[in-house]
Amino acid sequence: MATVALGTGPTARLRRSVRPGHLTTASGVGLGVAMIWFSLLVLIPLSAVVVTAAGGGWTGFWSSVTNEQTAAAIRLTVGMAAVVTLINVVMGTLIAWVLVRDEFFGKRALEVLIDIPFALPTIVAGLVLLSLYGSDSPFGIDVANTRSAVFLAFLFVTLPFIVRMVQPVLAEIDPEVEQAAASLGASRFTTFRRVILPSLAPAITAGAALSFARGVSEYGSLVLLSGNLPFRTEVTSVRILSSVENNNLAGAASVATILLVISVAVMIAVEVLQRRMSRRG
Amino acid sequence: MVEARRRQPTALRWVFRAIVTTYLFLLVAGPVSLVVRHTFAEGLTDLQGIAEDPDVVHALRLTVVVALVSVVINTVFGVGISLLLVRYEFPGRRLLSAFVNLPLSVSPIVVGLSLVLVYGGRNGWFGPTLEAAGFQVVFATPAIVMATVFVALPLVVREVVPVLQEVGVEQEQAARSLGAGSLQTFRRITLPTIRWAVVYGVVLSLARSLGEFGAVKVVSGNVLGQTRTATLVVEEKYLNFDQGGAYATAFLLASISVACIVVVSIIRPREQRS
Numbered sequence: 407m408a409t410v411a412l413g414t415g416p417t418a419r420l421r422r423s424v425r426p427g428h429l430t431t432a433s434g435v436g437l438g439v440a441m442i443w444f445s446l447l448v449l450i451p452l453s454a455v456v457v458t459a460a461g462g463g464w465t466g467f468w469s470s471v472t473n474e475q476t477a478a479a480i481r482l483t484v485g486m487a488a489v490v491t492l493i494n495v496v497m498g499t500l501i502a503w504v505l506v507r508d509e510f511f512g513k514r515a516l517e518v519l520i521d522i523p524f525a526l527p528t529i530v531a532g533l534v535l536l537s538l539y540g541s542d543s544p545f546g547i548d549v550a551n552t553r554s555a556v557f558l559a560f561l562f563v564t565l566p567f568i569v570r571m572v573q574p575v576l577a578e579i580d581p582e583v584e585q586a587a588a589s590l591g592a593s594r595f596t597t598f599r600r601v602i603l604p605s606l607a608p609a610i611t612a613g614a615a616l617s618f619a620r621g622v623s624e625y626g627s628l629v630l631l632s633g634n635l636p637f638r639t640e641v642t643s644v645r646i647l648s649s650v651e652n653n654n655l656a657g658a659a660s661v662a663t664i665l666l667v668i669s670v671a672v673m674i675a676v677e678v679l680q681r682r683m684s685r686r687g
Numbered sequence: 688m689v690e691a692r693r694r695q696p697t698a699l700r701w702v703f704r705a706i707v708t709t710y711l712f713l714l715v716a717g718p719v720s721l722v723v724r725h726t727f728a729e730g731l732t733d734l735q736g737i738a739e740d741p742d743v744v745h746a747l748r749l750t751v752v753v754a755l756v757s758v759v760i761n762t763v764f765g766v767g768i769s770l771l772l773v774r775y776e777f778p779g780r781r782l783l784s785a786f787v788n789l790p791l792s793v794s795p796i797v798v799g800l801s802l803v804l805v806y807g808g809r810n811g812w813f814g815p816t817l818e819a820a821g822f823q824v825v826f827a828t829p830a831i832v833m834a835t836v837f838v839a840l841p842l843v844v845r846e847v848v849p850v851l852q853e854v855g856v857e858q859e860q861a862a863r864s865l866g867a868g869s870l871q872t873f874r875r876i877t878l879p880t881i882r883w884a885v886v887y888g889v890v891l892s893l894a895r896s897l898g899e900f901g902a903v904k905v906v907s908g909n910v911l912g913q914t915r916t917a918t919l920v921v922e923e924k925y926l927n928f929d930q931g932g933a934y935a936t937a938f939l940l941a942s943i944s945v946a947c948i949v950v951v952s953i954i955r956p957r958e959q960r961s
Contacts, residue, residue, distance in 0.1 A: 433774075448837060450812070501710070518949060527898025562714055616791070620792065623796075629922055662796070662800050677788075
């Protein structure tokens with residue numbers, strides 16, 4: 407199975423690792439080069455966003471993000487990402503369950519389908535959804551330029567996150583524990599709620615955090631699909647882009663800072679959760 | 688496991704199976720297959736059309752070159768960082784390990800904006816100095832490469848780190864005690880063990896790099912025949928009512944990324960068996 411890039415991540419098996427050694431001259435130089443590259447590419451540019459946002463002072467920042475149109479975009483993005491994440495919690499766990507515990511013809515094909523939203527270029531994802539749910543939909547469902555389009559695009563791009571987080575954890579759970587619970591008289595629902603769900607909770611939460619972050623930051627799949635109508639279907643990333651295009655870099659940086667805060671919070675949450683998962687083993 | 692499966696009520700299992708299959712069909716399989724049908728709706732004319740359009744060919748070539756350069760950079764950087772994170776102790780190691788994953792959750796538009804703020808030619812932090820030295824970053828190929836490297840940065844690291852942690856250092860220490868140098872130990876012991884993880888990382892980075900859209904849109908300037916990449920062509924063609932061209936270009940990009948996914952899903956179980 408292809409646990410594409412979203413598996414339990416770097417820290418998952420830290421418990422089994424051997425104590426790391428001290429830096430040698432060669433590895434010290436390597437670390438230096440890597441840090442310079444990482445700073446030039448990621449750290450300095452991202453701090454530039456925060457510094458530029460702060461450059462206009464608190465009032466500048468506040469007026470940028472509370473601008474009526476921007477505030478509407480932020481509300482839509484965060485609200486929709488939250489709704490989509492809730493759906494993913496249910497559907498993602500269910501999909502992971504079927505992929506781990508069930509065996510049927512075509513399961514391998516479903517495995518590949520899960521990864522497609524991750525690998526497909528976002529602009530193509532938008533086009534793909536438009537072909538089935540756009541103006542010439544064979545079902546007669548046209549969501550183009552409505553809020554449902556934003557919902558659909560978020561649902562598509564965030565599909566793999568919870569599935570890929572939960573799958574390996576679920577595969578590790580020993581079915582004997584469930585049998586023991588059942589033999590002690592627990593119903594299937596009780597077994598799930600009291601025995602399985604607690605072990606899955608950190609994985610589901612980490613996946614939900616990633617799914618939320620991805621939804622909030624989505625841009626490409628919406629370009630063709632949502633129409634970017636102000637107050638209706640315009641998301642935060644689109645707002646930032648139009649500020650950039652109008653050469654209002656300070657305003658763009660202010661709104662971008664909000665997205666950045668969400669990204670960093672999610673990153674920390676996932677890191678903490680994965681550390682907890684690896685301790686449980 | 689088999690017993691547990693037998694205990695599960697069949698009706699419920701079928702309901703779950705049906706829900707999941709329907710959901711994935713409506714959300715992924717259905718839409719993707721329709722794009723294939725749209726592409727070949729008029730036979731091969733649309734694909735021929737883009738193959739003969741010099742601007743599209745240029746965009747595709749640019750996309751491929753940028754993706755290859757980015758993958759090489761991310762592979763070297765990814766393997767290096769993974770080794771440092773797993774094998775060495777240094778101040779800020781945990782912080783670095785967390786920050787390496789950050790690009791996964793940053794909006795592509797924010798990535799583009801951040802690069803413009805630092806490397807923009809007119810009022811970026813470093814941009815004017817670099818431009819005075821005759822090196823244009825933003826609205827030129829270097830920024831497209833940087834944006835692409837940024838968004839695909841964690842993919843190799845996330846594949847390689849767990850494998851390095853799993854195998855431990857015994858073999859490397861044995862090689863060292865037998866007199867092998869650092870380079871020899873890396874080439875003969877470490878590299879073979881992480882080989883498949885690196886391959887997955889490369890394949891995933893390639894898919895991600897070919898498809899980057901938002902970040903590239905901000906930094907590239909989108910100049911026809913110069914800095915317009917394949918994903919930007921899809922948008923431009925669609926908005927200019929050239930649906931055939933848009934679908935054909937999208938089909939090309941989609942087939943590469945789907946091929947990447949299929950390659951990963953085929954080679955991974957083989958490695959697990961061995």
